[in-house]
Amino acid sequence: MSELWFFFEVLLSGMFAGTMYSLVALGFVLIFKASGVFNFAQGTMVLFAALCFVGFLEMGLPMVVAALIAIAIMVAWAFTVERLVLRHLVNQEPIILFMATIGVSFFLEGFGEFIWGGDVHPLNVGIPDDAWFVGPDGAMMIQQFDLSAAVIAGLLVTVLALFFHYTRIGRALRAVADDHQAALSVGIPLNQIWVIVWSVAGFVALVAGIIWGSRLGVQFSLSIVALKALPVLILGGFTSVPGAIVGGLIIGAGEKLAEIYIGPFFGGAIEEWFAYVLAMFFLLFRPQGLFGERIIERV
Amino acid sequence: MTAATEASAPAAPLLRVNNIEVIYDHVILVLRGVSLEVPQGGIVALLGANGAGKTTTLKAISNLLGTERGEVTKGSIEFDGANVEASSPNDLVKRGCIQVMEGRHCFEHLTVEENLLTGAFTRGGDRAGIQADLEMVYNYFPRLRERRTSQAGYTSGGEQQMCAIGRALMSRPKMILLDEPSMGLAPQLVEQIFEIVKTINENEGVTILLAEQNTNIALKYARYGYILESGRVVMEGSADMLRNNEDVKEFYLGLGGEGRKSFRDVKQYRRRKRWLG
Ligand SMILES: Nc1ncnc2c1ncn2[C@@H]1O[C@H](COP(=O)(O)OP(=O)(O)OP(=O)(O)O)[C@@H](O)[C@H]1O
Ligand SMILES: [Mg+2]
Numbered sequence: 001m002s003e004l005w006f007f008f009e010v011l012l013s014g015m016f017a018g019t020m021y022s023l024v025a026l027g028f029v030l031i032f033k034a035s036g037v038f039n040f041a042q043g044t045m046v047l048f049a050a051l052c053f054v055g056f057l058e059m060g061l062p063m064v065v066a067a068l069i070a071i072a073i074m075v076a077w078a079f080t081v082e083r084l085v086l087r088h089l090v091n092q093e094p095i096i097l098f099m100a101t102i103g104v105s106f107f108l109e110g111f112g113e114f115i116w117g118g119d120v121h122p123l124n125v126g127i128p129d130d131a132w133f134v135g136p137d138g139a140m141m142i143q144q145f146d147l148s149a150a151v152i153a154g155l156l157v158t159v160l161a162l163f164f165h166y167t168r169i170g171r172a173l174r175a176v177a178d179d180h181q182a183a184l185s186v187g188i189p190l191n192q193i194w195v196i197v198w199s200v201a202g203f204v205a206l207v208a209g210i211i212w213g214s215r216l217g218v219q220f221s222l223s224i225v226a227l228k229a230l231p232v233l234i235l236g237g238f239t240s241v242p243g244a245i246v247g248g249l250i251i252g253a254g255e256k257l258a259e260i261y262i263g264p265f266f267g268g269a270i271e272e273w274f275a276y277v278l279a280m281f282f283l284l285f286r287p288q289g290l291f292g293e294r295i296i297e298r299v
Numbered sequence: 300m301t302a303a304t305e306a307s308a309p310a311a312p313l314l315r316v317n318n319i320e321v322i323y324d325h326v327i328l329v330l331r332g333v334s335l336e337v338p339q340g341g342i343v344a345l346l347g348a349n350g351a352g353k354t355t356t357l358k359a360i361s362n363l364l365g366t367e368r369g370e371v372t373k374g375s376i377e378f379d380g381a382n383v384e385a386s387s388p389n390d391l392v393k394r395g396c397i398q399v400m401e402g403r404h405c406f407e408h409l410t411v412e413e414n415l416l417t418g419a420f421t422r423g424g425d426r427a428g429i430q431a432d433l434e435m436v437y438n439y440f441p442r443l444r445e446r447r448t449s450q451a452g453y454t455s456g457g458e459q460q461m462c463a464i465g466r467a468l469m470s471r472p473k474m475i476l477l478d479e480p481s482m483g484l485a486p487q488l489v490e491q492i493f494e495i496v497k498t499i500n501e502n503e504g505v506t507i508l509l510a511e512q513n514t515n516i517a518l519k520y521a522r523y524g525y526i527l528e529s530g531r532v533v534m535e536g537s538a539d540m541l542r543n544n545e546d547v548k549e550f551y552l553g554l555g556g557e558g559r560k561s562f563r564d565v566k567q568y569r570r571r572k573r574w575l576g
Contacts, residue, residue: 091368168420175406175417182404185363186466187392187421 005139010256016146018252019153023208024229025236025244026157027201032238033177034197035086035190037097041105043226045202048112049074050209050218054121063125067206074202075195077108082195090190109223120219127214149211156207157245160200164241173197177239231279237289247290251275311380312336313474313506314360314396319374321355321530323367329355330530332374337474342500342507344517344538346551347527353510354401356527357476360508361398362388379473393421395473401482401510403463407452411443414451414462418469429469436465439495457488464492468499474506481513489513493520514551518542526551 024046031039052073056066085100128144164170176183176193184190212222232251236243255274263270282289314337321330330352337343345353358364359371362383376383378396386394397418406414415436419429437444440461446454451462460480467475477496481489497520500507511517518524518538526534526547534541541547 091366168416168424171409171413171417172420174409174413178406178408179404181363181366182400182406183417184366184388185361185398185400185404186418187389187397187470188417189387189389 002139005135007257009140009142010260011253013143013146014253014256015249016143016150016252017256018249019150019245020208020212020225020248021228021232021251022245022248023153023156023204023211024226025232025248026160026241027204027208028229028233029236029238029241029244030197030201030204034173035176035194036094036180037086037101038094038238039201040098040101041108042201042205042229043223044105044108044112045074045077045205046209046212046226047218047220047223048077048108048209049202049206050123050213050222051112051116051121053206053210054123054213054218055116057123058121067210070206071203074206075199078195078198078202081198082191086194087191109220113220118220120217121213122217123210123213125210125214127211145215152207152211156204157241160204161241169196228275231275233289234279235282235290240289243289251278254278311339313339313341313379314508315377316356316360317375317377319356319359319376320372321352321359321364321369322372323369325368325370328530329369330359333527333530333532334374335525335532335535337506337508338523340500340504340506341523342497342509342521344514344521344524345508345510345527346512346514346517346524346541348512350529351527352530353512353527354478355530357398357478357508357510361396361476362386362391363398363400389421392470392472395471396476397467397470397472397474398476399463399467399478399480401478403456403459405451405454405459405462405466407450409451410448411451411454411458411462412447415443415465415469418466421470432469432471436468439468439499440465457484457492460484460492461495464496464499468503468505472505474508476508476510478510479512480509481511481516489516496520514547 024042027042027045028039031037031042049070053066053070056069057063061069081104085104086097089097089100127148130144132142132144132147134140134142164174172183172188173193173196175186175188176190180190183193208226209218209222212225216222216225228251229248232244232247234247235250236245236247255271258274259268259271314335316333316335318332318334319330320328320332322328333352333356335343335345335356345356347353355364355369358367358369360376360378360383364370371384378391379394381394383391383396391397406417409417412433415433416429419425419432422429437447442458443461443465446458451459454462464475464477464480480492480496484492493516496507496509499505507521509517509521518541521538523537524535524541525532526541534544534547536544542552
């Protein structure tokens with residue numbers, strides 16, 4: 001019986017950790033849908049946003065102010081990318097845009113290090129970090145931190161979903177994602193939409209960076225952890241918001257469970273690569289991902 | 300003789316295309332000096348076979364060539380008294396010139412109503428006005444009201460065409476550039492859609508520039524027409540005149556002509572046959 005409780009404990013803690021992957025993947029999906037750009041820099045944006053936030057905190061600014069300035073910086077960043085990169089590369093091959101985002105990523109990483117230094121910045125935004133014990137005799141442990149992170153991520157996703165569905169700009173974003181030529185023809189200015197989408201992705205990156213940074217400290221390995229979003233995308237499909245979320249949960253839970261239950265057969269450390277192997281299997285059997293947007297075909 | 304002098308009101312034309320040349324990819328010359336005029340409140344048809352340059356002309360006007368790596372290299376286009384060159388598609392829609400693209404291009408994952416609302420994007424937060432115009436569109440296209448909550452991608456071709464026209468109407472345009480609305484639709488449906496377009500033209504005062512391969516139906520509803528061939532206007536005139544022209548009859552209306560053709564004409568005829576086939 002306590003075996004089962006333990007299983008659920010591992011499953012849940014994995015899923016909670018997975019919400020972080022979901023958030024990063026979400027940033028990818030938003031940009032990919034709206035501009036067809038595979039934004040390699042999303043991971044670095046997580047790091048950079050968190051660095052800015054923690055940097056302003058260390059200067060002694062109140063948390064809300066630090067967050068607001070960090071948001072403003074991410075919006076400015078979105079403007080810069082649109083002005084200096086996207087605008088000039090529009091209509092180029094996707095691979096060229098992808099390469100450009102790699103360049104952008106290196107720039108941002110170097111720039112962040114230049115301004116904020118390369119140390120590990122501990123971060124505490126007051127997310128409670130005790131454990132709860134539930135079930136008979138407290139057989140199952142839940143980390144409050146995990147739970148809080150999941151709640152924050154859930155809230156963020158809900159707000160975004162509402163924004164996309166019920167606002168004029170949100171509708172325009174979905175229109176652009178569907179057919180950018182048609183969007184242009186009805187007078188939706190693509191450049192503005194790109195700035196908005198990159199800003200939203202920057203905001204999502206900030207939230208992910210703060211939560212992640214609270215656990216691991218804000219440091220350069222954050223942008224590498226963010227690469228876990230890649231298998232999430234393969235699992236969930238590059239164009240699907242629900243896919244990014246569910247994919248993150250599956251990867252998060254999958255790697256924790258694998259670590260506990262099949263790890264011993266491989267001598268442990270399975271968590272490092274499990275996600276990529278899972279993604280590879282997915283590529284073989286369902287290349288469009290779990291939720292890869294249904295292509296509507298009519299005859 | 301131009302469309303403007305034919306129209307009852309001697310006002311300046313709403314649209315004036317002046318000897319434009321369009322090049323794709325820096326090398327492919329597609330329009331070689333196209334001129335045309337559309338009077339305020341008129342319906343003008345732009346006719347021609349596949350590849351004649353109809354779509355290119357419309358996109359040059361609405362400034363949508365940029366995304367196709369096309370460029371207007373000569374000539375000028377004036378809409379409502381000002382050049383369109385410096386205007387982005389967004390500006391042009393605001394100024395009242397909107398295109399309904401060939402192949403409808405509805406946003407397939409948006410509902411029909413959401414599609415219509417995107418057409419009002421440039422109008423910002425004018426909620427009452429937009430709501431009223433939604434009603435207006437539903438009155439012109441009752442079918443769209445029935446399908447308002449369906450994803451556009453799952454509606455029929457005819458419904459998508461209505462949706463695309465309705466969406467354009469939501470921007471409160473002065474002029475709609477309508478690219479091949481008849482494409483792939485049953486003749487009866489085509490007739491129905493053209494009737495509605497005509498009503499919109501009369502009731503809302505929306506000027507229409509219509510690109511069509513279906514010469515028959517286009518000349519039934521347009522008052523004036525231009526015939527494009529390989530990027531040039533080869534003939535223009537009132538719809539009546541074009542309908543009764545022997546060449547038009549033979550080559551575009553499929554009525555078969557009388558009279559002798561020179562060898563050159565026969566060769567051209569074959570070429571056209573190939574386009575039409
Ligand atoms: N993006 C492009 N790049 C290069 N050439 C193009 C492009 N778009 C169109 N063309 C060429 O320009 C010519 C005119 O095309 P256009 O689409 O304007 O014709 P159309 O009259 O609209 O034909 P249809 O009736 O088939 O729609 C064609 O020869 C076509 O191959
Ligand atoms: Mg065409």
